[in-house]
Amino acid sequence: MGKRHFALGLDFGTNSVRALIADIQTGEEVSSFVHDYTRGEDGIILDARDPNLARQHPLEYTEGMERAVKGALEAAAAVRGFAPGSVIGIGVDTTGSTPIPVDGNGLPLAFHKDFESNPNAMAWLWKDHTAHEEAAAITERAHQNIPDYTTYCGGIYSSEWYFSKIWHLAKVDPAVYSASASFVEHCDLMPALLAGDTRPAAVIRSRCAAGHKAMFNAHWGGLPSQGFLTSLDSRLDGLNAKLYEKSHTADTRVGGLCKEWAARLGLAPGTAIAGGAFDAHMGAVASGIKPGVLVKIMGTSTCDMMVVPPGELKKAIKGICGQVDGSITPGLTGLEAGQSAVGDIFAWYRDETRWALGNLLPLTGHGSQLSQEQLAKIMSESRTTVYRVLSERASSLRPGESGLLSLDWLNGNRTVLVDPNLTGMLLGLTLATEPHEVFRALIEGTAFGARIIMDRFESYRIHIDEIVTCGGLPNQNPFLMQLYADILGRTIKIARSGQTCALGAAMFGAVAAGPGQGGFRKVEEAQAAMSGLSDSSYKPDSGSRDAWAKLYALYKKLHDSFGTQGCNEDLFPVMKELLAIKRSVTH
């Protein structure tokens, strides 16, 4: 066995940053370290007056990166054949769209004393929804424009995305807006920082962020025109010049590790730095994405990713929120769909069913004599017990036996309706309905939602031969995975790695290093060496196929009636009007 080469993947999540060191010949994950962010609530800066606000202090990223890498290096020290100098490349993935206002040197404005505690000068975390009005206005304006800039992002621009947030900033905080020399995605800033040149004009902008979140597309020569931006709001005059004209795939070598960060991290100066991308996209690569394989990253929400050869897709797919050349695998068109809540729905219901333990037990009988510590222990242990009990009981139900049907829109609908103003629904309740039936119906609702996405891909002749899952859910709940296999009618495989996003980042690091440094020429080579599947898989029960087809047809009726304009004039507005009333009451 020759000299071992390693790559470092840095995975910046919503609440923590993970550093992973992987052997690039085998994909073996020799060490990893997770650093939890320290500011605000689980690392997120909130605003009690506005539940839509979610920011992150950029110091989390620099402090956290240093801590996580050191932790991973310490853990790898004992690994045979490992030395910091054997790390040949570094890749980065982050959440997104998470734009950061920066100064003329490309440093976050929040690093300046004046702005250090101003949330508007921090990173606008992906799940910040303060810009929902701006998103709606961008969508409307784009539809009137030729070209329609939303063509390749599903037809509806999101409040989570780049321009919505920048525009909202321009409205609510002119001081921060005018002090901004540019707005850099988190996934673009980190490689630039590591390579030692963050000047806005020099930053390598990722195809992934640009294409999926900033309406960047070769069809119209890059970003939306200044004329378009000005037509939105005169305050956006001059914005285009602060941004960029080119974007790059993540196999691009951004540069070599600069001396300052080499010293802080304990790695060799000059180590190859790959371009950044979003977590899901790199996770898909580490899950072995290729044409015909649908990768589902299943956690609190899902991302459903596919790649197709360029030119195969004759027209934009309606409702698929991203279709971007090279955003996942360089040379292939990356397709990103997803459900805005999946695991989050189960966690919500878990907490509904546990409500009595926290709210009634301390008031009732012997429960009132339990100590705070005992009550806290009951709450914490029940977090897992509840899933076990509900899943056990729900697993014995047959398709349709609960009589329930749910719409999985408790956090809106990302694909294919692309509508945040939808809400969840539970239908079929009777006086005999029990919690394990509701739990199962909620899972089934998310699986039906997943089937809608598959159907949409296939209706555009993008055939799905295989489903590979990764993320938190696939390894937690076999009952859930079997239900998904049955409802989707496909075998579901599971990626071998439990940290696919970080592994994907490491793979891009190995590609950026290139064969000269012991790395790879291209992403497919890295996949062949480093990615793989777990031994367990879930096969659909063919006996239940017809039952699921009937139930799915009923789901589809609800889905279309409440979610699709023009299908039902009475019902389409109901969820939206309820939300509007709710907002008018609570604001």
Next chain:
Amino acid sequence: MGKRHFALGLDFGTNSVRALIADIQTGEEVSSFVHDYTRGEDGIILDARDPNLARQHPLEYTEGMERAVKGALEAAAAVRGFAPGSVIGIGVDTTGSTPIPVDGNGLPLAFHKDFESNPNAMAWLWKDHTAHEEAAAITERAHQNIPDYTTYCGGIYSSEWYFSKIWHLAKVDPAVYSASASFVEHCDLMPALLAGDTRPAAVIRSRCAAGHKAMFNAHWGGLPSQGFLTSLDSRLDGLNAKLYEKSHTADTRVGGLCKEWAARLGLAPGTAIAGGAFDAHMGAVASGIKPGVLVKIMGTSTCDMMVVPPGELKKAIKGICGQVDGSITPGLTGLEAGQSAVGDIFAWYRDETRWALGNLLPLTGHGSQLSQEQLAKIMSESRTTVYRVLSERASSLRPGESGLLSLDWLNGNRTVLVDPNLTGMLLGLTLATEPHEVFRALIEGTAFGARIIMDRFESYRIHIDEIVTCGGLPNQNPFLMQLYADILGRTIKIARSGQTCALGAAMFGAVAAGPGQGGFRKVEEAQAAMSGLSDSSYKPDSGSRDAWAKLYALYKKLHDSFGTQGCNEDLFPVMKELLAIKRSVTH
């Protein structure tokens, strides 16, 4: 003060029988006693193989009546001016339709050794739903018939009603069917028993049961014709001759108390016995029903009752399940509407929220060290705590603040859709939805359902000046009652009596006795003397009127889309198909 006169009301409920002794000059309830039935589950004979089956052994009625009356007499013994001989009249109300197969002497077949443990020979309790197929067939056949016999019972014949049950009996148990000399409603049997003549031809059949449940109407000369019955099933040949040609209002004096029952009860032989009626109808009388007053009996389900002068109603009201001359107040047309689940829905959700106490606590942390007795105490105390906590938190929400909307059909819809194949729905769920919001939305859903009923009355120019409530709910939860007042936009008053059904029965007893015995000439006189309102009432908050109007309009859209044929071809079948699938899986 002269000699006091008293009347006895016997109220046969679903799980118990109540005897009430009331002063007929003042309505003062001097004593009461409740006897819980002893057989089956809470007095109901069930069948583990068929959740639709609900029967009651007629021995419950004779044994229970004796026990309850003796209990009430014992409790009244110390009352000044009371003596058993000062009871001048006895009235009876029961659940219904609760038909009982009887022999040639009018005694229940279940009193015979051969049939004593055969559920088909017992009372077919109102909530027995075994005859749903027969009900549907009767409805269909009636619609083809001239006259349409369902005209005055809402257009849809129920599985809970007289002929559905008799027909089902003829199908499933020919031995019992052919041994039956007649089928007597529980409310008709009890007065006949007390008066000592139960021969079928002699039994006074109540207008209430005949008109509301047996399609008896003067327009077509009484019951449906034998031709109609035979057209349903040749097994029903000869049925008509076993039944009756006349029906009577409950102020009718059925007879005097027979010696046997006088001895068993400890009352004077010859005491006037009034005709029977259903519990809700007599409760409405004790609540002061008169033209312009809507009486809502609010408990596990509701009955919404009105009376109108004869001739005022020009045509049958669509969806109002009973319109019968004299069924409530003699001389006025009684209208009966209702919601098939109200308090039952809140109890269902109470138990959903308490699920963790029974199912997780014993498995978790210190909860697993609690004794069976301690756990049982927590469960029992939490029954009330949960309502208090949920109501407290829900009361601070403003209209629309939860963003939720519910359809209150967890036990089907009685009025105005008259459709048991509907189910409950909860719409507007988000990841932030909390149990007190769901609880409130469920209450609001029932109040919207109540408003639909009011609207239906008023759309037929039956004006509602006043709402009076009675039953279990009005005195239990002020938050709920205020919400009802706000949503209905009316002042809601509460009947003074906590046992209006039994009091109403006593009032009919006093009317049957007549002025010669110190009683009344007519029901209105009894009402003037014996009924009254509680001091507390709930006035609508006029500031929230517009908000409720908007939310009600949204409720109406859901109601019509899922509940009304012809309104939405996609959605109308959804609940029905889900139920059909559920039934096909579970049977």
